[in-house]
Amino acid sequence: AQSVAQPEDQVNVAEGNPLTVKCTYSVSGNPYLFWYVQYPNRGLQFLLKYITGDNLVKGSYGFEAEFNKSQTSFHLKKPSALVSDSALYFCAVRDKANNNDMRFGAGTRLTVKP
């Protein structure tokens, strides 16, 4: 079965420090992985996606994610966190074996403190 897990409900970092939001996946075929961010009372905004090719994907707002096939992970990273990065982050996976459905993780709340 296709699934995605975000093992941390909450991540706290200090402004200026690097941040990592973790995501692991399980699919029967090739994974297609996405990261979205949700600000309070807003819809989801697309950050980046991995389809194929380079394992390091660069996205919006300085975020990047590293695809690791052996560890079945797709962690979201940013070298220097901003207070404005505080939001809810969702990892998602699509898999042809599941009719291209997009399955979301439970979300990780990132808090960046000044």
Add this chain to the structure above:
Amino acid sequence: EAGVTQSPTHLIKTRGQQATLRCSPISGHTSVYWYQQALGLGLQFLLWYDEGEERNRGNFPPRFSGRQFPNYSSELNVNALELEDSALYLCASSARLAGITDTQYFGPGTRLTVL
């Protein structure tokens, strides 16, 4: 370019009533997806429409239904509302005959409250 729009922003209904939520996709997009984001449950896939047809359905009862119009806008109908239907309903759109690699772009959502 206008993004995905949804209406109304908020909707308050009582148990047993029907709710209708609307979504307009990004211009040029033909696929529309509906998700439910209930407190503590994350995002759950509801329905997928493309070119006017229902392409896939999530694990929700039949009282959740919808349709897609010729202009690709979409409606989500929830009949016989129950308290647990209270949630943020998100609509997303993607390009024609969305392939697995296509990005879904989300609207701001409709907050449905069932009293």
